[in-house]
Amino acid sequence: MEKHITLVGILNIVYRSMAIIGALVLFALAFGFGYLMEFISRFDHNEMHEIPSEVLNIVPIILTFVGVLIMIFSIAGIIGAVGVLKKKEWGRITLLVLSFFSLLSIPLGTILGVYSIWVLLNDETIRLFHPVPNTPVKKTAK
Numbered sequence: 001m002e003k004h005i006t007l008v009g010i011l012n013i014v015y016r017s018m019a020i021i022g023a024l025v026l027f028a029l030a031f032g033f034g035y036l037m038e039f040i041s042r043f044d045h046n047e048m049h050e051i052p053s054e055v056l057n058i059v060p061i062i063l064t065f066v067g068v069l070i071m072i073f074s075i076a077g078i079i080g081a082v083g084v085l086k087k088k089e090w091g092r093i094t095l096l097v098l099s100f101f102s103l104l105s106i107p108l109g110t111i112l113g114v115y116s117i118w119v120l121l122n123d124e125t126i127r128l129f130h131p132v133p134n135t136p137v138k139k140t141a142k
Helices: 002-043 053-085 089-102 108-120 123-129
Strands: none
Touching: 002 053, 002 089, 002 108, 002 123, 053 089, 089 108, 089 123
């Protein structure tokens, strides 16, 4: 099970790192959305005027909001994965919670989420993260 735990940690770090790159792309799109719409309007005069300006004004806000959410979940996932690699219980719980959210991200997030949940809820994994302390030997009174 040790190999599965290591694999879950590494896969989550890679997956969450790719999600951070995606969030940065969303930020770039949000920043450049006005320029993009201006560029498109030069070539297609009739279609752009059919879209209300209120809709066009809210798109960068939505892109930024989604990018921030992805960034928060990704950073938390990387921190949790590092905790799992170091066999910390807080890392296991963090990654377990984020894995349930990953189930909604079809298809890669779903696959990684199912695998992570299976590994992190395994009895052997729980024992590895909660080692039984050595019980002290009781001394008898003389």
